[in-house]
Amino acid sequence: MTKAPMSNNKKLMIYLVCGCIGMFGFGFALVPLYNVMCKQLGINGHSSNLPEKYKRELVVDKSRNIRVEFVTQIHPGLPYDFGAITKEVTVHPGELAHAQFYAKNNSNHLIVSQAIPSISPGQGTLYFHKTECFCFTQQPLKPQTKADLPVVFFIDPALPKEIHTITLSYTLYDVTKAVLAVHPEVAKQIES
Amino acid sequence: MTTLNPEMSATINSTSHEHHHMPPRGMMRWLKTTNHKDIGTLYLWFSFIMFLIGGCMAMLIRVELFEPGKVILDPNLFNQMTTVHGLIMVFGAVMPAFTGLANWLIPLMIGAPDMALPRMNNWSFWILPFAFSILLSTLFMPGGGPNFGWTFYAPLSTHYSSDSTALFVFSIHIMGISSIMGAMNVIVTIFNLRAPGMKWMNLPLFVWTWLITAFLLIAVMPVLAGVVTMVLTDKFFGTSFFDAAGGGDPVMFQHIFWFFGHPEVYIMILPAFGIISSIIPAFSRKKLFGYSSMVYATVSIAVLSFIVWGHHMFTTGMPLFSELFFMYCTMIIAVPTGVKVFNWVATMWRGSLSFEPPMLFAIAFVILFTIGGFSGLMLAITPADFQYHNTYFVVAHFHYVLVTGAVFAIMAAAYYWLPKWTGHMYSFKLANWHFWCSVISVNVLFFPMHFLGLAGMPRRIPDYALQFANLNKIVSLGGFAFGLSQLLFFALVIKCIRGGESAPAKPWDGAEGLEWTLPSPPPYHSFTTPPEVE
Amino acid sequence: MYSNTKRLLISVGLLLFPIFVEAAQLNMTKGVTGISHDIYHLHMTIFYICCAIGVGVFGAMIYAMLRHRKSQGHKAANFHESVKVELAWTIIPFLILIAMAVPATGTLIKMDDTKDAALTIKITASQWKWHYDYFNKGVGFYSILKTPQKQIDNQQAKDTDYLLEVDKPLVLPVNRKIRFLITSEDVIHSWFIPAFAIQKDANPGFINEAWTRIDKTGVYRGQCAQLCGKGHGFMPIVVKAVSGKEFDSWLKAQQQAKLVAAKSAQAALSKTLSKADLMKEGQNVYLAHCAVCHQPNGMGLQGVFPALKGSKTATGPVHDHIHTVKFGRLGTAMQAFSKQLTDEEIAAAITYERNSWGNNMGDAVQASDVHKVKQ
Structure with missing residues (x-):
């Protein structure tokens, strides 16, 4: 045993160090993994920020009525008015529906905002598809102006039977700084 | 890694170089030491100092909570105290204590001359004092230290924390590196x-549990x-892992944190299982009941610990199926843990019991840890958890598991091996006082x-409603008494190091293991010729 | 004989213990909803099972400690394994666990069913207050700790509901299914009210759901359960449950009061208050909304919350001062108060800040001044 350990130690250490590095990487890999899990399993009401195509072949399930409610929050410090004009609608699964929101910039400069959608119950996320939404893009708004923001969506008829109500929540965040960091040319627009 | 080679050969060749036996004197001996016993001692003292510092913070918390209304801490300072108390006790007291025990005992138990990687051993200890100096120094900075709880949930720890968070992160990194190096060395x-001749299935359980x-x-x-x-x-740096505005998710923080956090809980209890499994047979004068089931139980607890993290997050709004999944997995952990407790009881059953200080702490461990286990089982039941979560019930649960669990096991270990370490017997009278006051x-x-x-009553609140006043007063008084009792331990250890009746190689008649074949204290290099194991 | 009596006493003691707990009112609340009752019974069942296992395990240990002592000359037996026994104590606990899991699963499935709610309340948490919005009913308000700072600082006798009293409680009807949508504006909070057995995190950017059906009228209290910063211990939850009829008329009154408030806010713009009146109202507003951070003596907390005494803002141009209070300071803990306070209240608070603790600006800020300041 007095001869072997040196090479054995080295070999084992290499495995262990690799294990450590691997687990450090795994910690970061948990981020995309978590997002995939959220999407597949509807954890935490993560709703997509990407448009989806309406499938015309979908059969509208007239026998079911789903109540869709809309709520909004503004991140503190964002000088906006933001709210849902349509507070709730009742739709049949498979049918295309739309809702209206508004935003108003109360400040004296241009602000770019981003709406973050969230859906409750979380399992509803899988079946709630937005074909058009102001949350797909960052929304610049000129000083003291108001904008109407539409959402067009449909619910997959495969929605689990126990879901009767879906709440769609938007939280509006100020992303002006982040946008400026990537597109400095916007600064001119903001000043003017 | 190549730098380790000369060190290794130095250890192995030490039989032929007599001068290696004499350590240098003074500060340099401790700074440059690569000896597993010296490093073990350093770890144990460091952990005890941290235990006292973290304990002082606990005392301040209990003073603040002694009665309703503001007593001494403003809420922001109170939050810093709860946060740093938690960090110090977890990373500064319990974990280094176990690493210290591992350093001292594993080579003795497996018949090795020293740890395999002595120079890395030195590093893994000496970066710890820096990590904790950094952490503690943040308390004196403008804006204060970390105040977001030891679990540092985002975004409280990101956009809403003070700038000292950078130093907090840095110190956690160093602590992590230290633990990882310690763990590699053990493996x-x-x-x-x-x-x-020492096969896997005759390793002492302390070695097994530490390996896992x-x-x-x-x-x-x-x-x-x-x-x-x-x-x-x-x-x-403007990323948004946990910030919804940039497409992140604060709940994801909790998933990643508890993916670490739950195994961490077992990191703090598995070596304790090993200690108790050494002590109970010794003072029952009977072989440990169910050795192999103990090993398998430990392995299965470790494996299960990776799939139960969600039980810390039932209130975050998980979907039904994941709540059920985490509930069932968590409940299953009760089975291997139960096996351990039953095995200990069966070891005591029809033994020939005596109640020396290590045994007293070991028995207290079994009973009180089991109580902590019961409350853990209750917490696992998701619907009931909505009533227990984030209340003092949780605080009670994890203090039963960590104080009367991990800390009591460390105390038991200290009382069990102290004669071996110092070469002196300690005062049983003082030890008994320490035990009864503590328990x-x-x-x-x-x-x-x-x-x-x-x-x-929610946890982490600096002030509370009047109906909680009486019990909080009792709790605080108990806290002060427990804090003071630990000074007895300090006095006992100092006394024992300075002298006393000299200890035989094997001071406990029922003890088993290679460490008892060496004289007390053991020679500077433990087993220069490997012992034969039958 | 002696140790048998001792054992009996210990077992009786262990059995009496739960009764003692019940009598002392220290147990989990039964609550006032079907779910909370279910959870209470679940809790008690598991508690009794744990007690029974405890009696068995600790009983055996204590027996061994009393009878199998070396000092009594007991010789150690030689057994150290038994596959049968080990298998038994793996399988039996497993079966007990299954017995526990079945009712727990049932309750959990019930809790998950939020359909057919008669009323939806949107709860928005922020540091350190709750905002309640009666969904699609046009009524919403902040609910803030009412306990005066003086009681917290032990300068005044504490009320019975110390730290559990708010300015405006959430009013809910009994016997109707109520759905809660819970979210947060800043950090994570948790809406915890034991009487309904609801504890749900408020996550910024995400929405959570819970529901309840209250059986009994009354006032129910809870607190924020997730560490959310300095004021975590100071954001209580108070729910006033009233009969359905009473609730309907209350809601109508609130809707009307909102119209009246809008009118009076308009009226306040043309009103000029005396400095004395402003200072008096200002002190109340300041203590309720500003003193948590800036402290009642205006000294703030060094390094965390700036002092107002002698500060640039409070002794500088009034426009900047109003701007800060109305719209907050981005990137700091200073939030925008324009949504939760009226122009008149802001005017009063600013007047108070500019003329207290040695600040002596002498100006009296009016609601119309506040109204004029735009971001």
Whole structure:
């Protein structure tokens, strides 16, 4: 045993160090993994920020009525008015529906905002598809102006039977700084 | 890694170079030491100092909570105290204490001359004092130290924390590196330096449990390093891992954190299982009941610990199926844990019991840890958890598991091996005083917390409603008594180091293991010729 | 004989213990909803099972400690394994666990069913207050700790509901299914009210759901359960449950009061208050909304919350001062108060800040001044 350990130690250490590095990487890999899990399993009401195509072949399930409610929050410090004009609608699964929101910039400069959608119950996320939404893009708004923001969506008829109500929540965040960091040319627009 | 080779050969060749036996004197001996016993001693003293510092913070917390209304801490300072108390006790007191025990005992138990990687051993200890100096220094900075709880949930720890968060992250990184190096050393030592003839299934259980703990450490400490790095970049470098505005998710922080956090809980208890499994047979004068089921139970607890993290997050709004999944997995952990407790009881059953200080602490461990296990089982029941979660019931639960569990096991270990370490017997009278004061006060301290929690008192609040006043007073008094009792331990250890009746090689008649074949204290290089194991 | 009596006493003691707990009112609340009752019974069942296992395990240990002592000359037996026994104590606990899991699963499934709610309340948490919005009913308000700072600082006798009293409680009807949508504006908070057995995190950017059906009228209290910063211990939850009829008329009154408030806010713009009146109202507003951070003596907390005494803002141009209070300071803990306070209240608070603790600006800020300041 007095001869072997040196090479054995080295070999084992290499495995262990690799294990450590691997687990450090795994910690970061948990981020995309978590997002995939959220999407597949509807954890935490993560709703997509990407448009989806309406499938015309979908059969509208007239026998079911789903109540869709809309709520909004503004991140503190964002000088906006933001709210849902349509507070709730009742739709049949498979049918295309739309809702209206508004935003108003109360400040004296241009602000770019981003709406973050969230859906409750979380399992509803899988079946709630937005074909058009102001949350797909960052929304610049000129000083003291108001904008109407539409959402067009449909619910997959495969929605689990126990879901009767879906709440769609938007939280509006100020992303002006982040946008400026990537597109400095916007600064001119903001000043003017 | 190549730098380790000369060191290794130095250790092995030491039989032929007599001068290696004499350590240098003074400060340099401790700074440059690569001896497993010296490093073990350093770890144990460091952990005890941290235990006292963290304990002082606990005392301040209990003074603030002694009665309703502001007493001494303003809420912001109170939050810093709870946060740093938690960090110090977890990373500064319990974990280094176990690493210290591992350093001292594993080579003795497996018949090795030293740890396999002595120079790395020196590093893994000496970066710890720096980590904790950094952490503690943040308390004196403008804006204060970390005040977001030891679990540092985002975004409280990112956009809403003070700038000292950078130093907090840095110190956690260093602590993590230290633990990982310690764990690697343990693994390499156990794999490569076992005495000839020592098979896996006759390893002492302390060695087994530490081996499994070391693998857990290597698996999850890097994840902790990852998550603090994400906190750092979110706060200072504009990423948004945990910020909804940039497409992140604050709940994801909790998933990653608890993926580390739950195995971490077992990192702090598995070596304790090993200690108790050494002590109970010794003072029952009977072989440990169910050795192999103990090993399998430990392995299955370790494996299960990776799939139960969600039980810390039932209130975050998980979908039904994941709540059910985490509930069932968590409940299953009760089975291997139960096996351990039953095995200990069966070991005592029809033994020939005597109640020396290590045995007293070991028995207290079994009973009180089981109580902590019961409340853990109750917490696992998701619907009931909505009433227990984030209340003092949880505080009671994890203090039963960590104080009367981990800390009591460390005390038991100290009393068991202290004669071996110092070469002197200690005062049983003082030890008995320490035991009875601790065991009574710790229950006065933590048992009423169950009731506070059930009555709905949230944790981490600096002030509370009047109906919680009486119990909090009792809890605080128990806390002060427990804190003071630990000074007895300090006095006892100092006395024991300075002198006393000299200890025989094997001071306990029922003790088993290679460490008792060496004289007390053992020679500077433990087993220069490997012992034969039958 | 002696140790048998002792054992009996211990077992009786252990059995009496739960009764003692019940009597002392320190147990989990039964609550006032079907779910909370279910959870209470679940809790008690598991508690009794744990007690029974405890009696068995600790009983055996204590027996061994009393009878199998070396000092009594007991010789150690030689057994150290038994596959049968080990298998038994793996399988039996497993079966007990299954017995526990079945009712727990049932309750959990019930809790998950939020359909057919008669009323939806949107709860928005922020540091350190709750905002309640009666969904699609046009009524919403902040609910803030009412306990005066003086009681917290032990300068005044504490009320019975110390730290559990708010300015405006959430009013809910009994016997109707109520759905809660819970979210946060800043950090994570948790809406915890034991009487309904609801504890749900408020996550910024995400929405959570819970529901309840209250059986009994009354006032129910809870607190924020997730560490959310300095004021975590100071954001209580108070729910006033009233009969359905009473609730309907209350809601109508609130809707009307909102119209009246809008009118009076308009009226306040043309009103000029005396400095004395402003200072008096200002002190109340300041203590309720500003003193948590800036402290009642205006000194703030060094390094965390700036002092107002002698500060640039409070002794500088009034426009900047109003701007800060109305719209907050981005990137700091200073939040925008324009949504939760009226122009008149802001005017009063600013007047108070500019003329207290040695600040002596002498100006009296009016609601119309506040109204004029735009971001």
